[in-house]
Amino acid sequence: MKLKIRGQKDRRGRSQRFFKINGKILFIALFAVIISMSLYGCAKKIAPSSKVIATVNGKPITAGKFKSEIAKFPPNLKDYLQTPAGSKRFIRSLVDRQILVNEAVKEGINKSKDYKSRVSDFKKGLLVQLLLHKEISNKVSVTTANAKAYYKKHFLSFNLPSKINVSYVQSSSLKQAQAAYNLLKSGKPFAAVAQKYSTAPNAKSGGTLGWIKFEETTPAFNNAAFNLRKIGEYSNIVKVGNNFDIIKLNNIITGKPKPFSKVENDIIIMMKQKEASNILKNFVKKLRAKSNIKYYYNNLPNFEAAPVPAPVPEKQGAAGKKQG
Numbered sequence: 001m002k003l004k005i006r007g008q009k010d011r012r013g014r015s016q017r018f019f020k021i022n023g024k025i026l027f028i029a030l031f032a033v034i035i036s037m038s039l040y041g042c043a044k045k046i047a048p049s050s051k052v053i054a055t056v057n058g059k060p061i062t063a064g065k066f067k068s069e070i071a072k073f074p075p076n077l078k079d080y081l082q083t084p085a086g087s088k089r090f091i092r093s094l095v096d097r098q099i100l101v102n103e104a105v106k107e108g109i110n111k112s113k114d115y116k117s118r119v120s121d122f123k124k125g126l127l128v129q130l131l132l133h134k135e136i137s138n139k140v141s142v143t144t145a146n147a148k149a150y151y152k153k154h155f156l157s158f159n160l161p162s163k164i165n166v167s168y169v170q171s172s173s174l175k176q177a178q179a180a181y182n183l184l185k186s187g188k189p190f191a192a193v194a195q196k197y198s199t200a201p202n203a204k205s206g207g208t209l210g211w212i213k214f215e216e217t218t219p220a221f222n223n224a225a226f227n228l229r230k231i232g233e234y235s236n237i238v239k240v241g242n243n244f245d246i247i248k249l250n251n252i253i254t255g256k257p258k259p260f261s262k263v264e265n266d267i268i269i270m271m272k273q274k275e276a277s278n279i280l281k282n283f284v285k286k287l288r289a290k291s292n293i294k295y296y297y298n299n300l301p302n303f304e305a306a307p308v309p310a311p312v313p314e315k316q317g318a319a320g321k322k323q324g
Contacts, residue, residue: 051063053066053091054091054094054095056095056098056099056102057102059098059102061091061094061095061098066087066090066091066094069090069094070082070090132280132283135279135280135283136276136279136280139279140272140275140276140279141275142268142271142272142275144264144268146268146271147260147264147267147268147271148260150267150271151260151263151264151267158258158263159255159257159258161214161226161252161253161254161255162213162253162254162255163211163212163213163214163253164211164212164225164226164228164249164250164251164252164253165209165210165211165212165249165250165251165252166209166210166212166225166228166247166248166249166250167190167191167194167206167207167208167209167247167248167250168194168198168200168207168209168221168245168246168247168248169190169193169194169197169198169200169207169245169246170198170199170200170203170207170240170243170244170245171197171198171199171243171244171245172199172242172243172244173244174237174244176197176244177197177237177244177245177246178237179197180193180196180197180198180246181236181237181246183196183197184234184246190206190207190234190248191206191207191208192206193207194206194207195207199243207248208250211253212225214226218240218241220238220239220240220241221238221240221245221247224236224238224245224247225247225249228247228248228249229249230249231249231250231251231252232248232249232250233248233249234246234247234248234249235247235248
């Protein structure tokens with residue numbers, strides 16, 4: 001069932017907006033507050049200024065509590081919960097939640113070892129979460145200029161060719177690959193070097209692999225091939241599996257370019273996540289250095305060794321089957 005919900009006007013007087021919310025998802029979202037809200041214990045004395053909007057077996061739910069819980073929701077859902085229909089639906093969910101809490105307390109679940117253990121784990125997790133948030137807040141900064149620099153450096157990641165045509169020389173030893181590379185640097189034709197040095201099945205045809213799409217070959221080969229910019233250019237020696245390859249770009253069919261404006265937000269989010277990760281790693285590293293830590297690996301419990309599955313051959317595209 002889908003509900004058509006009318007949004008409220010904002011303070012700038014913009015036109016009222018409409019959006020759709022799936023009724024089942026809304027029901028789950030309202031009940032999700034059970035996890036984040038504190039348990040109502042015995043009935044408390046309510047200040048004269050506090051309006052009681054519902055009671056469950058004499059235990060009040062106040063307007064102040066109601067507003068504080070609505071504030072936890074995202075803007076669109078919050079708009080709905082502030083409408084007459086939304087408010088009534090939300091207060092009913094709080095009442096249902098209180099009924100469930102009462103039943104849990106009646107059954108003594110709040111005194112069980114499992115409950116206390118989970119509460120303890122939750123508190124520890126919350127402490128860590130708040131500490132890490134404090135550590136990275138206001139420290140992560142990525143500007144548009146930073147994002148543009150990343151875009152230019154990783155241009156091909158956002159503007160990949162539709163497909164490229166490549167050839168390659170494959171050698172089983174680094175020494176042999178270096179000899180082939182030196183011949184190429186001296187001006188020897190790529191096809192001739194491939195015919196002499198390549199151990200791949202396509203050596204006789206001059207190492208021609210043909211057209212490939214991005215990520216159609218093994219990762220090392222793919223990255224080296226798609227980093228070639230000019231037709232006729234060849235790569236450095238690339239370790240691909242147990243072999244050493246030199247890849248040449250023969251032709252390009254360009255794809256539709258993505259302007260910076262289309263990917264700016266994605267780049268900024270990605271860079272912020274990376275920066276936050278680095279900050280946290282360094283923070284933990286410093287704390288670890290200041291802590292007195294001892295490991296007693298010999299006291300680790302013994303587990304039965306799980307059977308090791310037989311290795312599964314790596315799946316490759318048509319192009320990947322032709323090279324290492």
